[in-house]
Amino acid sequence: MSVQAMPAIGIKEQPLPAALTAKDLKTIDRIAGINIVVAVLALSIGALFGVFQGLEHAKVFNIYPFLQPVIKTYYQGLTLHGALNAVVWTTFFICGFFTFVFPRSFNRPLRYPWLSWVAVITMIVGLVTAAVPMLTNNATVLYTFYPPMLAEWSFYLGLTLLVVGSWIVGFNFYFTYYAWRKENPDKRAPFLALAITITMVMWQIATLGVAAEILFILLPNALAPVLGFPAPGLDPLLSRTLFWWFGHPLVYFWLLPAYVSWYGMMPAQTNGKMFSEPLARLVFWLFLLLSTPVGFHHQYADPGIPEIWKFIHMVLTMGVGFPSLITAFTVVASLEIGARARGGKGYLRWIGRLNWGDPSYAGQNLAMILFIFGGIGGIINASYNVNMAVHNTMWVPGHFHLTVGSAVTLSFFAIAYWLVPKLTGHKLFTKWMALAQVWTWFFGMLFFSNAYHTLGLLFSVPRRTMLGEAPYYDSAWNPQMMESVLGLVFLSISATLFFAIMLFTWIIPRKLDKPIEMPVAEPLNPNPAPKWLDTWWPWLNGAIALVIISYGPMLFQLISNMTTWSKGIRVW
Amino acid sequence: MSEQAHGPEHESAHPEAHEGQGVHVEKWEGIWIRISVAMVFVFILAIVISATAFGISVPGASGRMDPATLNDADNPFSQPGLRELAPGKYEAYIVAQTWNFLPDRIEVPVGSQVTFHITARDVIHGFKLAGTNVNVMALPGQVATLSATFDTPGDYNYICHEYCGYVSGAPIGHHTMYGVLTVLPADAAEATQSTN
Ligand code: HEM
Ligand SMILES: [Cu+2]
Numbered sequence: 001m002s003v004q005a006m007p008a009i010g011i012k013e014q015p016l017p018a019a020l021t022a023k024d025l026k027t028i029d030r031i032a033g034i035n036i037v038v039a040v041l042a043l044s045i046g047a048l049f050g051v052f053q054g055l056e057h058a059k060v061f062n063i064y065p066f067l068q069p070v071i072k073t074y075y076q077g078l079t080l081h082g083a084l085n086a087v088v089w090t091t092f093f094i095c096g097f098f099t100f101v102f103p104r105s106f107n108r109p110l111r112y113p114w115l116s117w118v119a120v121i122t123m124i125v126g127l128v129t130a131a132v133p134m135l136t137n138n139a140t141v142l143y144t145f146y147p148p149m150l151a152e153w154s155f156y157l158g159l160t161l162l163v164v165g166s167w168i169v170g171f172n173f174y175f176t177y178y179a180w181r182k183e184n185p186d187k188r189a190p191f192l193a194l195a196i197t198i199t200m201v202m203w204q205i206a207t208l209g210v211a212a213e214i215l216f217i218l219l220p221n222a223l224a225p226v227l228g229f230p231a232p233g234l235d236p237l238l239s240r241t242l243f244w245w246f247g248h249p250l251v252y253f254w255l256l257p258a259y260v261s262w263y264g265m266m267p268a269q270t271n272g273k274m275f276s277e278p279l280a281r282l283v284f285w286l287f288l289l290l291s292t293p294v295g296f297h298h299q300y301a302d303p304g305i306p307e308i309w310k311f312i313h314m315v316l317t318m319g320v321g322f323p324s325l326i327t328a329f330t331v332v333a334s335l336e337i338g339a340r341a342r343g344g345k346g347y348l349r350w351i352g353r354l355n356w357g358d359p360s361y362a363g364q365n366l367a368m369i370l371f372i373f374g375g376i377g378g379i380i381n382a383s384y385n386v387n388m389a390v391h392n393t394m395w396v397p398g399h400f401h402l403t404v405g406s407a408v409t410l411s412f413f414a415i416a417y418w419l420v421p422k423l424t425g426h427k428l429f430t431k432w433m434a435l436a437q438v439w440t441w442f443f444g445m446l447f448f449s450n451a452y453h454t455l456g457l458l459f460s461v462p463r464r465t466m467l468g469e470a471p472y473y474d475s476a477w478n479p480q481m482m483e484s485v486l487g488l489v490f491l492s493i494s495a496t497l498f499f500a501i502m503l504f505t506w507i508i509p510r511k512l513d514k515p516i517e518m519p520v521a522e523p524l525n526p527n528p529a530p531k532w533l534d535t536w537w538p539w540l541n542g543a544i545a546l547v548i549i550s551y552g553p554m555l556f557q558l559i560s561n562m563t564t565w566s567k568g569i570r571v572w
Numbered sequence: 573m574s575e576q577a578h579g580p581e582h583e584s585a586h587p588e589a590h591e592g593q594g595v596h597v598e599k600w601e602g603i604w605i606r607i608s609v610a611m612v613f614v615f616i617l618a619i620v621i622s623a624t625a626f627g628i629s630v631p632g633a634s635g636r637m638d639p640a641t642l643n644d645a646d647n648p649f650s651q652p653g654l655r656e657l658a659p660g661k662y663e664a665y666i667v668a669q670t671w672n673f674l675p676d677r678i679e680v681p682v683g684s685q686v687t688f689h690i691t692a693r694d695v696i697h698g699f700k701l702a703g704t705n706v707n708v709m710a711l712p713g714q715v716a717t718l719s720a721t722f723d724t725p726g727d728y729n730y731i732c733h734e735y736c737g738y739v740s741g742a743p744i745g746h747h748t749m750y751g752v753l754t755v756l757p758a759d760a761a762e763a764t765q766s767t768n
């Protein structure tokens with residue numbers, strides 16, 4: 001897909017811009033609303049299991065005997081926690097948020113409004129299809145589903161449909177983008193629309209890996225007993241490699257929507273402006289370029305992958321840290337403009353003048369603060385040999401509850417605090433509850449993740465383990481376990497508040513004080529960005545080339561030496 | 573970032589910068605971009621130095637082995653355990669399987685260098701020697717090889733850190749899968765050696 005600005009002088013007539021009507025908006029908002037309802041429900045159940053897990057680890061309370069026969073094991077719950085939070089909550093929220101923002105940013109209806117219905121229905125059918133085996137303990141493979149562990153076929157089919165549904169969301173954006181470009185050959189695509197499209201294209205490249213794993217490896221093996229043909233067998237290392245082709249850009253698929261808001265919306269929520277709009281675009285292009293060719297950093301500890309490839313991916317991983325470092329500066333500068341416009345003074349005192357009273361602003365700012373720690377931890381994880389100290393220990397859940405569990409999730413909470421009132425036309429229930437919600441999440445995750453980081457680093461406590469039943473449980477872990485329980489207390493309150501706020505805002509028709517507008521940050525500098533920051537082909541081709549260079553040789557070797565020694569097994 | 577970084581007067585300073593194809597970059601922004609690039613290179617350099625100078629590294633390519641052959645008489649994994657190669661030099665063949673390690677007890681004298689060969693029989697397992705950098709995935713079909721020297725006596729747990737299954741109500745499962753490597757102090761080591 002290379003959508004370039006067309007020359008201004010052409011023979012063809014420019015199509016007239018399509019107007020965004022109230023009817024279009026109604027459809028868009030309904031679809032966004034459905035997505036968000038699913039997302040919030042998923043998170044509510046997911047977070048509940050998170051609390052159960054934390055209490056089990058600290059030996060405070062092992063709830064699993066009481067969940068029989070509905071939930072069979074800790075690991076079935078953990079599968080649900082990972083899938084519902086990291087896959088369902090994120091993907092549905094993102095698709096809903098993007099569907100809401102994208103046409104408004106272009107001020108143009110979606111090219112095919114019905115395609116959005118197809119997308120959301122496909123995603124929901126996929127979710128239900130995958131949920132049934134998870135809830136019946138037929139897919140207790142955790143959300144990474146590493147074979148040779150093999151779930152029931154419907155689990156993989158459901159995941160496939162969920163991903164395909166999200167692709168369709170993207171396709172609709174690409175068609176719309178193309179139509180808009182024809183109508184506006186000389187304009188720069190607005191930042192929000194461009195950033196959203198880049199995110200979806202990145203997701204497209206990313207999901208090819210997991211699509212190949214599911215279609216060519218997992219489904220044939222899972223379907224064999226059902227359809228009565230002999231199972232072809234599988235290669236665990238090849239499967240893992242295809243999974244992690246997808247697994248790292250997955251985390252950017254979670255993060256970039258938060259960046260969309262941090263760059264393009266949040267400054268407007270504190271009277272600020274986008275400090276450097278062109279640089280914001282560059283950041284998104286760099287993510288398109290560098291998100292995928294880094295997956296071996298999840299396989300540093302895998303045998304069978306030569307060190308040189310791990311090293312190359314390590315270098316590229318450090319490279320993908322670069323756009324986030326820029327973000328740290330640019331976003332803070334944008335907020336500083338706002339704080340100063342609000343009367344802020346001094347080198348740091350202006351921070352107090354940010355719009356802390358607005359939960360939608362405060363939540364995102366707190367999310368950023370936790371992301372600083374998450375980012376530092378990420379650089380440590382990426383550090384190849386240092387990774388050996390922490391790989392697969394509790395350090396890792398400590399890390400990603402700061403990133404996806406806080407930077408992303410807390411930002412989405414905050415976005416929901418303007419989006420849900422906007423969608424329902426009801427006043428937020430209530431501002432104070434929402435402020436309490438974001439602050440409790442902030443402190444909860446701070447304690448929780450600090451404790452887990454420490455457990456992993458100091459004591460090598462393994463992750464993904466029902467620790468309360470482990471014979472090697474050590475009382476030396478107690479101080480950190482107690483700290484994590486303190487975090488759990490905050491998090492339980494926070495998760496309950498979030499669910500209550502969403503529910504009550506929806507069902508209690510309190511009148512809005514004033515109509516809600518989607519926040520859009522104006523660029524500080526009104527001059528349009530240079531054209532190369534609005535041109536697809538160099539970035540897209542570059543991204544594809546980098547993937548081929550960084551994965552091609554190793555995948556070629558893995559595929560040509562592929563074995564089928566392993567057969568899928570059920571170990572739960 | 574200072575107050576002067578982006579006042580309005582600064583804006584009007586370079587109006588021409590926006591006309592061309594370049595991105596207009598503020599002073600402090602430019603400095604930060606340079607710092608960021610430098611940081612990225614420093615990180616990479618630090619890793620290269622630690623990997624080359626201190627030999628801290630990650631598992632690399634290794635042998636492959638059909639898990640179905642693990643019990644064959646000529647397969648070294650058919651007799652999992654510790655072998656002495658030379659005084660103070662050992663190799664350990666370890667099989668990870670649902671839900672234990674073979675063997676789950678290893679004893680070496682202090683100062684020994686041990687080369688671990690680890691593979692998995694059924695699903696993916698993990699192997700981390702608590703408190704050390706010995707950390708590797710055990711994949712069916714792959715043999716991971718890595719070595720470590722043990723200079724401090726004591727018990728080191730090796731723990732399976734990748735979920736490998738558990739059946740509700742069973743006495744064992746992923747969370748019970750571990751072993752202990754004991755590094756014997758010098759005098760105790762001699763005692764065991766002579767009884768062997
Ligand atoms: C109330 C809030 C939460 C609590 C108390 C919580 C707690 C936990 C705990 C204790 C674990 C298990 C660690 C282990 O045994 O390895 C875990 C795993 C995980 N959590 Fe959370 N969590 C929460 C929210 C979230 C959110 C919001 C997300 C993502 C959006 C998330 C994503 C994950 C993932 C991906 C895993 C790893 C699952 C796996 O290893 O397969 N969690 N969480
Ligand atoms: Cu990653």
Ligand SMILES: [Cu+2]
Pocket residue numbers: 668669670671696697698732733734735736746749
């Ligand atoms: Cu195991």
